Amino acid sequence: MDAYERVTNARAKGRPTGLAFIRNLFEDFLEMHGDRRFGDDSAVVAGIARLDGMPVTVIALERGVDTKDKIERNFGMAHPEGYRKALRQMKLAEKFGRPVVCLVDTSGAYCGIGAEERGQGLAIAENLMEMMTLKTPVLSILIGEGGSGGALGLAVADEVWMLENAVYSVISPEGCASILWKDPSKVKEAAACLKLTAEDLLGLGVIERIIGEEDGNFDAVYDLLRGEIAATLRRNRELPIDELLQRRYDRFRKIGAGK
Amino acid sequence: MGVLPKNLFKKPNNPLENYDKSKTYSPDVPSEMCIPCPACKAILFNSELTENSHVCPKCGFHFRINPRQRLHLIADEGTFEEFDANMRSRNLIDFPNYDRKLKHALLESGSKEAVVCGRAAIGGFACCLFVMDPYFMVGSMGTVVGEKITRLFEYATEHSLPVVGFTVSGGARMQEGILSLMQMAKTSGAVKRHSDAGNLYAVVLTDPTTGGVTASFAMEADVTIAEPGALIGFAGPRVIEQTIRQKLPNGFQRSEFLYEKGFVDVILKRTEQKQYLTTLLSLHQKGEPANGRV
Numbered sequence: 250m251d252a253y254e255r256v257t258n259a260r261a262k263g264r265p266t267g268l269a270f271i272r273n274l275f276e277d278f279l280e281m282h283g284d285r286r287f288g289d290d291s292a293v294v295a296g297i298a299r300l301d302g303m304p305v306t307v308i309a310l311e312r313g314v315d316t317k318d319k320i321e322r323n324f325g326m327a328h329p330e331g332y333r334k335a336l337r338q339m340k341l342a343e344k345f346g347r348p349v350v351c352l353v354d355t356s357g358a359y360c361g362i363g364a365e366e367r368g369q370g371l372a373i374a375e376n377l378m379e380m381m382t383l384k385t386p387v388l389s390i391l392i393g394e395g396g397s398g399g400a401l402g403l404a405v406a407d408e409v410w411m412l413e414n415a416v417y418s419v420i421s422p423e424g425c426a427s428i429l430w431k432d433p434s435k436v437k438e439a440a441a442c443l444k445l446t447a448e449d450l451l452g453l454g455v456i457e458r459i460i461g462e463e464d465g466n467f468d469a470v471y472d473l474l475r476g477e478i479a480a481t482l483r484r485n486r487e488l489p490i491d492e493l494l495q496r497r498y499d500r501f502r503k504i505g506a507g508k
Numbered sequence: 509m510g511v512l513p514k515n516l517f518k519k520p521n522n523p524l525e526n527y528d529k530s531k532t533y534s535p536d537v538p539s540e541m542c543i544p545c546p547a548c549k550a551i552l553f554n555s556e557l558t559e560n561s562h563v564c565p566k567c568g569f570h571f572r573i574n575p576r577q578r579l580h581l582i583a584d585e586g587t588f589e590e591f592d593a594n595m596r597s598r599n600l601i602d603f604p605n606y607d608r609k610l611k612h613a614l615l616e617s618g619s620k621e622a623v624v625c626g627r628a629a630i631g632g633f634a635c636c637l638f639v640m641d642p643y644f645m646v647g648s649m650g651t652v653v654g655e656k657i658t659r660l661f662e663y664a665t666e667h668s669l670p671v672v673g674f675t676v677s678g679g680a681r682m683q684e685g686i687l688s689l690m691q692m693a694k695t696s697g698a699v700k701r702h703s704d705a706g707n708l709y710a711v712v713l714t715d716p717t718t719g720g721v722t723a724s725f726a727m728e729a730d731v732t733i734a735e736p737g738a739l740i741g742f743a744g745p746r747v748i749e750q751t752i753r754q755k756l757p758n759g760f761q762r763s764e765f766l767y768e769k770g771f772v773d774v775i776l777k778r779t780e781q782k783q784y785l786t787t788l789l790s791l792h793q794k795g796e797p798a799n800g801r802v
Contacts, residue, residue, distance in 0.1 A: 358723075360743035360751045365761060368771055370722035370742035377696035378728055382704065397680070397689060398723040398742070405693045419680050419689040419720075428682065429604070444601045444685045453601070455686050498697050502658065504690040505600075505651025 252440040252449075256422055258414035259393045260356075265467050266325075267294055267309030267352045270392055273471040274478070275300050275307060281338060283330075287367060290331030291322045292355070295338040297347070301479035306342035308335045308403060309352035312393070325394075326359035329372035332402050336376050339383055348386040348482040351403040356421060358399030373402040380405035381501075382494055386485035388478060390460070391415040391447075407485050407497050410458040411447035412470070417455070418445035454504060545569050547737075561778040570735050570778055572715060574617065575624040575639040578674055582782055583628035583637060590626040592659060597621060597652045597684070606683040609645065617643035621652045622677070625660040630672065631786025633793070636664040638673045640721075642714075646678035649721055653681075654691025657725060661698035661709075670708035670792060672785055675726040678744075679719015692724035699728045708792040712781060713740050713763070713772070727771075731788060733781070734763035734772045 258264070271278055275298035283289040295308045312325030335351075342349045358369055380387060389406040395417030411417060426432060426439035444450070447459045460477075463469040485493055542551050548567035557564070561581055562571040573581075579588050599606045614620060622644040628637045638660055640647040657673075664671045680688040702709060711729035715738035722742050734740060741761035749756055759765055766772045776784055 358742065360748045362748070362752065362756070362760070365741050365743065365748070366769055368727075368769070371727040371771060373723040373742070374692075374696060374725070374727040377693050377724055378700040378703075381693070381697040381700050398692060398720055401689055401692055402723075405696075417686060419685055420682050425682055442601075442603055442685075443682075450686060453686065455690060498701070501690060501694045501697055504694060505654055505684075505687050507595075507655065 251437070252416075252443070252446050253422065253437040255414055255446045256394075256416050256436075256440050259416045264393060264414075266314060267311040267354055267392065268314075269467075270352050270471070270474075271296075271298065271307055271309055273467070274475050275305070278307065282334070284333035284337055286333055287330045290328050290334060292325050292327040292359075293331035293334050295334055300350070300482070301475065303479060303482065304345070304347050305482065306338050306347045306349045307352070308338060308349065310355040310400075310403065312354055312356075323359060325355040326357060327355065327399060327402075328359050328361075328364050329367040329369050332358075332372040332376050335403060336379055339380065339387075343383050343385045346385060348388070348486060349383070349406075350478060350482070351387070351389040351406065353389055353391045353395055353400045353403050354393035354415075355396050355399045356394050357396030358402065373398050376402045377405050381497060384490050384494070386482050386493065387497070388481055388485075390474075390478075391417050391456075396421060405497075405501070407493060407500070408457040408481060409455070410460055411450060411456050412460050413447055413462040415447055416440075416445040417447075417450055418443050563778050568736065568777065570715065570737060572642045572676070574643055575619060575641050578639045579624070579628070579637070581778065582630060582639075582672075582674075582785070584630065584632065587629040588626055588637070589628065590624060591663065592625060592656050593620070595621060595652050595656060597650050599683075600651065600687055601683075601685045603683040603685065609683065613644045617641050619644045621656065622647045622649070623653045623656050625656045627663075627669065630782065630789060633786065633789035634669060635789060636660050636669050636671045638671070640674060640676045642676045642716075645681065646716075647676045647721070648678050648681035648688075649691050649695075650681035650684040650688050651691060654688070654694050657691075657695045658698040661695070661702045664707060665698075665702045665705050668705070668707060668794065670710070670789060671702065672789075673709070673711045673725070673729070674714055675711060675717045675721055676714045677717055677719065677721035677726070679721060689720065692720050695725045696728060699725050703728075703730070708789070710785065710788055712776070713766075714738050716740070716744075718742065718744050732771065732773050733784070734766060734775050736763055736775055736777060738763045740766050740772075 278298040280296040294311045298307050310325050313319030313322040387406040389404040389409045391411040422436040422440040426435040450456045545564040547569035550566040562573045619641045623640045625638045709729045710731040713734045717726050717740045763775050
């Protein structure tokens, strides 16, 4: 399957979104709203839940299911208050010793007047810094589209996994094509150049695991994920916190560090 | 009656009328004797511009400058010691034309990469210093920029030194794909460790600072300074205009706008920066009794 087909699959209508994963993976989900500074961004869904008996903090980028829902959630493109809501929940997770699971699915952080006025760059930068030293295990899973800084703002973790059809890229193939060839129709070529598939990223050492999609049987995917997430979080929770944080630092430190 | 020529009533071509009116001057300094200021259109001598820290003496417009010019203005003479000077980018993901672009960037900027890092003294105070290069692929961040910045912060942490940085960047470097994006996390981790160890980081945001650099180390400083009129933002103005399908208000994403919104501590003209940084560093000297009092 070529890179652009993966992009199409990642964006496909009917593909389970963040909330579907939350409902199917976790129990007792209590959603928490607002960033306590500006407002509530419904492109980010955050809260507390139980996984295999263990309390966890869950944060998902939610692009919405039907048209009304999509508009309300700004198609999963978060504003600064979304990243700040996520950070607030992560800080609470640290306080209560809960591991954090982030489910990433966004075409990118929103580009608009309000987002700039409220410090989109700062909000993402703060998440990158704080997540790097968050004293609790963090696991990020790319379930659909991983659009640049908007995805990375929830993907500084001990491990990053990708679903088979998820993509993760520094720029959208459309954006790349229009910069590179001044021709947005060359998205297929651009997608291939960007090395954005799960397989590419595993090869580049940017992710730890690819989660197979069982030919679209997501119930099987949820069953697999539930066990794997719980096992990974438990394993990381056993590590002394300094070691966990050193590993997290080294995980990113080695990318592009030369030989 | 003979056939009239088709273009009988057409105005003859006057080359003076056909110059490209939309052409705007790009804010860089060519080597000619004179240069028009892009802001006030005053004709300036290169020599007077150099004397005035590459700021228009008529209107105060700040021209873009390269790292060598910047270091000359900021670091005490003869104190700058460069780190990782020979680190060069490679085409890690076989991106089309990247090798050619790198070669071109080298020729155009005279720099080997988009950031220069090292240690120096500013007003007698030791610090680590990074200066980005607007002429090397618009200061975009690939793995080498990320690695050099990370190493600089690690060195500064190890030696308990403050970091002073000058950002100018179009964002993450598309030609290195996801590896560029990861540099945002990597540099942020190094900044966090430097910060957690109680060290000072001051940044000067210069024109333009956008994208992945804004969403990482440009916004992570303890003290954030901006040069007047600099474009500073996450998304570029063109991308925003395309997204919201309307024109952006004048001055949007400029230093003064960020200052008004509370994202910048102070806007400083280029000529004021060295003195300010000297005082700032002196106020953060470790082990000094406060104000010299015992």
